Amino acid sequence: MLRSEFDQWFANKAVEAGATLVSNIRVEDLLWKEKKVAGIVAGEDKIEANVVIAADGAVSFMSEKAGLKRFYVKQFALGMKEIIELPEKTIEDRFNLTNGAGAAQLFVGQCTKKIPGGGFIYTNRTSLSVGIVVYIDRLIEKKIDSHEIISEFNENPVVAELIKGGKILEYSAHVIPETSRSKLFRDGMLVVGDAGGLVVNNGITLRGMDMAIASGAAAAEAVKKAMEKNDFSNECLSHYEDLLKKDFVLKDIDTFSRAPEFLQNHRLYALYPEIACRLFHNLTAVDGAKKRVFDEILKVTKGNRTKMILDSIRGLRAL
Numbered sequence: 253m254l255r256s257e258f259d260q261w262f263a264n265k266a267v268e269a270g271a272t273l274v275s276n277i278r279v280e281d282l283l284w285k286e287k288k289v290a291g292i293v294a295g296e297d298k299i300e301a302n303v304v305i306a307a308d309g310a311v312s313f314m315s316e317k318a319g320l321k322r323f324y325v326k327q328f329a330l331g332m333k334e335i336i337e338l339p340e341k342t343i344e345d346r347f348n349l350t351n352g353a354g355a356a357q358l359f360v361g362q363c364t365k366k367i368p369g370g371g372f373i374y375t376n377r378t379s380l381s382v383g384i385v386v387y388i389d390r391l392i393e394k395k396i397d398s399h400e401i402i403s404e405f406n407e408n409p410v411v412a413e414l415i416k417g418g419k420i421l422e423y424s425a426h427v428i429p430e431t432s433r434s435k436l437f438r439d440g441m442l443v444v445g446d447a448g449g450l451v452v453n454n455g456i457t458l459r460g461m462d463m464a465i466a467s468g469a470a471a472a473e474a475v476k477k478a479m480e481k482n483d484f485s486n487e488c489l490s491h492y493e494d495l496l497k498k499d500f501v502l503k504d505i506d507t508f509s510r511a512p513e514f515l516q517n518h519r520l521y522a523l524y525p526e527i528a529c530r531l532f533h534n535l536t537a538v539d540g541a542k543k544r545v546f547d548e549i550l551k552v553t554k555g556n557r558t559k560m561i562l563d564s565i566r567g568l569r570a571l
């Protein structure tokens with residue numbers, strides 16, 4: 253899905269349903285009345301409201317100002333993505349696609365210089381989404397320039413061949429709240445989407461859009477109920493969290509609650525890809541030596557088997 257097209261379409265749907273859309277205005281602060289959130293401040297404007305729904309993304313200053321969240325750099329990953337335009341036929345040929353099918357390729361290991369994260373390529377009809385996700389604290393720790401990582405990824409022979417001749421239509425960098433959860437409600441305020449840390453990364457898929465949409469819908473339900481009762485207190489707005497618990501949002505986050513910690517294990521990005529490469533290299537090299545798969549596995553895993561067994565158990569529990 254191309255966000256530049258989808259977001260505009262979706263915003264228009266809200267306008268058609270009666271919402272007023274005000275874009276290109278930065279919300280700077282919250283209004284308060286008797287320790288309750290009572291509206292927002294944007295430039296010279298002060299807009300009062302019974303409820304403010306903070307949907308201001310991963311680095312949600314509004315939820316921080318409301319005392320619902322504190323930031324630690326360890327909780328965030330950085331996602332960088334390019335949309336690269338190519339003719340439909342070229343994409344079908346390069347990815348071996350027919351009948352309108354699409355493809356997704358994931359990369360792990362050297363593409364992030366062995367720090368936790370990974371690379372991805374998704375096909376769209378006439379473009380590719382190509383990108384990298386990496387943990388920000390590890391970038392800082394290893395003094396790696398984020399731009400360097402995506403450039404090197406694009407230059408990798410496998411990737412370079414797939415994107416050859418393409419034109420970059422969009423480039424974006426976006427923070428992902430991997431483990432940055434916020435409290436989701438207080439008097440006069442609800443927090444939805446990335447602002448509340450409502451994302452699930454299980455190492456294969458990164459889900460945040462469905463969570464943002466579903467939490468937005470649940471927030472609307474909760475506000476509707478609050479309006480019927482004319483009660484915008486913490487207690488009444490807690491209905492929002494009940495709705496998220498009943499729906500897939502908090503259920504899925506709970507199911508994968510161990511995933512972020514497991515996915516920060518550096519062995520997944522350095523040792524294990526190296527072992528896999530060594531194994532396949534040894535098995536496919538025709539050099540006269542007798543090779544049994546089991547013997548080769550024992551050879552390449554020597555000294556690391558206990559760690560591998562423990563990590564496998566952790567992985568099965570987390571994912």
Ligand SMILES: Cc1cc2nc3c(=O)[nH]c(=O)nc-3n(C[C@H](O)[C@H](O)[C@H](O)COP(=O)(O)OP(=O)(O)OC[C@H]3O[C@@H](n4cnc5c(N)ncnc54)[C@H](O)[C@@H]3O)c2cc1C
Nearest residue numbers: 278279308309331332333426445446458459460461462464
């Ligand atoms: C590289 C990458 C790949 C991803 N892939 C997927 C995927 O395949 N599937 C999926 O489901 N999710 C994916 N995600 C996650 C997904 O993009 C997010 O979870 C989703 O966009 C969250 O929506 P949101 O509305 O909560 O926040 P955002 O989309 O971040 O929107 C927040 C908006 O608030 C605005 N804003 C912020 N502060 C203020 C302020 N003070 N005043 C006014 N406006 C403000 C921002 O400008 C922004 O427009 C991906 C993320 C990245 C980085």
